[in-house]
Amino acid sequence: TSFTAATNADNTNTFASGVVRIGRRAGGTLPMSGVVSGVMIFNRKLTLAEIQQVTQLLRWRAGLS
Numbered sequence: 001t002s003f004t005a006a007t008n009a010d011n012t013n014t015f016a017s018g019v020v021r022i023g024r025r026a027g028g029t030l031p032m033s034g035v036v037s038g039v040m041i042f043n044r045k046l047t048l049a050e051i052q053q054v055t056q057l058l059r060w061r062a063g064l065s
Helices: 048-061
Strands: none
Touching: none
């Protein structure tokens, strides 16, 4: 994922009960060639304010202010 100039992101994808994969696609295809610097998993739907806070935290950690 690359960050854009936008201050906040709106990730409204529906993943339902899909299997979580980090670094590869299903079946082991298309291995990732980068480094996973962090993973955040939430066990509930976040409020808009919480999404904005998490987005700002991620931008801060990436050095994007």
